[in-house]
Amino acid sequence: MNIAIIGATGYGGVEVLRFLQHHPYVTNCFVYSSSQDGTLLSDSFPHIGEKDDWLLQKIDIEQIASTCDVVFFATPPGVSSELAPLLIERGVKVIDLSGDFRLKDRTVYEKWYKRRTAQPIYLQQAIYGLTEWNREQIKNAELLSNPGCYPTATLLGLAPLVRNRLVEEDSIIVDAKSGVSGAGRQASLNTHFSEVNENLKIYKVNAHQHIPEIEQMLTDWNEHIRPITFSTHLVPMTRGIMATIYAKAKNDVPVNHLIDLYKTSYASSPFVRIRKAGQFPATKEVYGSNYCDIGVTYDERTGRITVVSVIDNLVKGAAGQAIQNLNVMMGWDETSGLLFAPMYP
Numbered sequence: 142m143n144i145a146i147i148g149a150t151g152y153g154g155v156e157v158l159r160f161l162q163h164h165p166y167v168t169n170c171f172v173y174s175s176s177q178d179g180t181l182l183s184d185s186f187p188h189i190g191e192k193d194d195w196l197l198q199k200i201d202i203e204q205i206a207s208t209c210d211v212v213f214f215a216t217p218p219g220v221s222s223e224l225a226p227l228l229i230e231r232g233v234k235v236i237d238l239s240g241d242f243r244l245k246d247r248t249v250y251e252k253w254y255k256r257r258t259a260q261p262i263y264l265q266q267a268i269y270g271l272t273e274w275n276r277e278q279i280k281n282a283e284l285l286s287n288p289g290c291y292p293t294a295t296l297l298g299l300a301p302l303v304r305n306r307l308v309e310e311d312s313i314i315v316d317a318k319s320g321v322s323g324a325g326r327q328a329s330l331n332t333h334f335s336e337v338n339e340n341l342k343i344y345k346v347n348a349h350q351h352i353p354e355i356e357q358m359l360t361d362w363n364e365h366i367r368p369i370t371f372s373t374h375l376v377p378m379t380r381g382i383m384a385t386i387y388a389k390a391k392n393d394v395p396v397n398h399l400i401d402l403y404k405t406s407y408a409s410s411p412f413v414r415i416r417k418a419g420q421f422p423a424t425k426e427v428y429g430s431n432y433c434d435i436g437v438t439y440d441e442r443t444g445r446i447t448v449v450s451v452i453d454n455l456v457k458g459a460a461g462q463a464i465q466n467l468n469v470m471m472g473w474d475e476t477s478g479l480l481f482a483p484m485y486p
């Protein structure tokens with residue numbers, strides 16, 4: 142199988158290549174760039190090593206469609222909504238890491254992303270790739286919309302509670318933190334060293350573009366869910382997301398029941414690991430891996446459940462989940478090319 146990566150000079154794209162170069166069913170990866178064609182990808186990223194195939198090529202839809210079976214987009218908003226339809230029309234499967242096809246309602250996308258949406262026909266065709274909860278649909282996807290990093294951590298943490306209607310529908314609060322690689326490779330004032338180092342910042346308060354993506358999935362699971370409070374913070378670390386989630390339980394629920402529920406919910410999901418009672422995951426415990434680790438508890442005093450969900454934003458939150466989805470789309474073992482332990486410390 143031949144794969145194309147558009148946006149390979151970015152953090153998400155080069156992570157896709159890092160995993161695919163050792164994938165058992167992928168023969169070749171070709172890399173494309175809108176600004177650096179003619180140069181070697183290893184000039185930008187020496188860590189991946191040199192290979193002639195990784196000469197960055199101009200984005201030429203006909204050439205890509207005649208060479209590749211699947212195309213990954215790891216590009217900023219607005220790129221895949223233009224280019225992906227041209228590939229789909231030519232019979233090529235697309236896996237999009239951007240938010241262009243995630244929101245089904247055009248007006249919601251335009252409000253939160255402040256830009257024009259993709260064509261409605263493709264929004265309807267796109268399958269949302271939260272692998273653990275959408276495998277049946279993903280199997281038949283031609284256009285796969287990979288979830289955002291914060292939504293992945295948040296939705297995996299909330300799914301057992303919301304799907305089983307255990308929490309008050311208007312009580313969900315998510316306090317989320319991300320490492321700086323979540324903002325991509327492009328330098329900016331907000332992400333340069335002196336702004337981030339020894340600092341902790343809240344940003345996009347009540348205005349983060351991942352709010353409607355999370356609510357869309359939650360209301361699919363339980364139509365009574367009300368708008369959530371969702372806050373994002375930038376932390377002086379390179380990788381990692383921690384979503385700390387609070388919700389009011391409808392009834393008292395012993396911690397051991399909660400843990401059993403989470404373990405049962407994810408029994409067939411090799412990349413979700415549930416901590417024992419009283420234990421909570423840290424971002425380093427998933428660093429560089431495709432795992433989502435979850436800890437959960439109940440506070441009898443307040444009647445609230447606390448869930449802590451951690452991922453590596455570039456792996457389970459982007460490239461790793463995208464490859465997990467490729468595996469499901471192709472009927473391969475879901476873990477192909479992805480089963481390795483996190484790096485620690």
Ligand SMILES: NC(=O)C1=CN([C@@H]2O[C@H](COP(=O)(O)OP(=O)(O)OC[C@H]3O[C@@H](n4cnc5c(N)ncnc54)[C@H](OP(=O)(O)O)[C@@H]3O)[C@@H](O)[C@H]2O)C=CC1
Pocket residue numbers: 147148149150151152153154173174175176177214215216217218220238239240288289290322323324325326327454455458459
């Ligand atoms: N970073 C993260 O943790 C996550 C990112 N995402 C999403 O994945 C996508 C990629 O993110 P990330 O890798 O971090 O971003 P980066 O900024 O690191 O990389 C994006 C790449 O897109 C390419 N690009 C820019 N403009 C265009 C264009 N007009 N046409 C084609 N290619 C273009 C650039 O490469 P070149 O100039 O060579 O073409 C650039 O290297 C984004 O949509 C992001 O929101 C999703 C989940 C997590």
Ligand SMILES: CC(=O)N[C@@H](CCC(=O)OP(=O)(O)O)C(=O)O
Pocket residue numbers: 238239240288289290319320321322323324350351373375
């Ligand atoms: C730390 C940081 O800045 N993170 C980014 C994640 C953006 C992202 O992944 O964007 P889409 O999912 O919308 O494509 C943010 O909070 O906007």
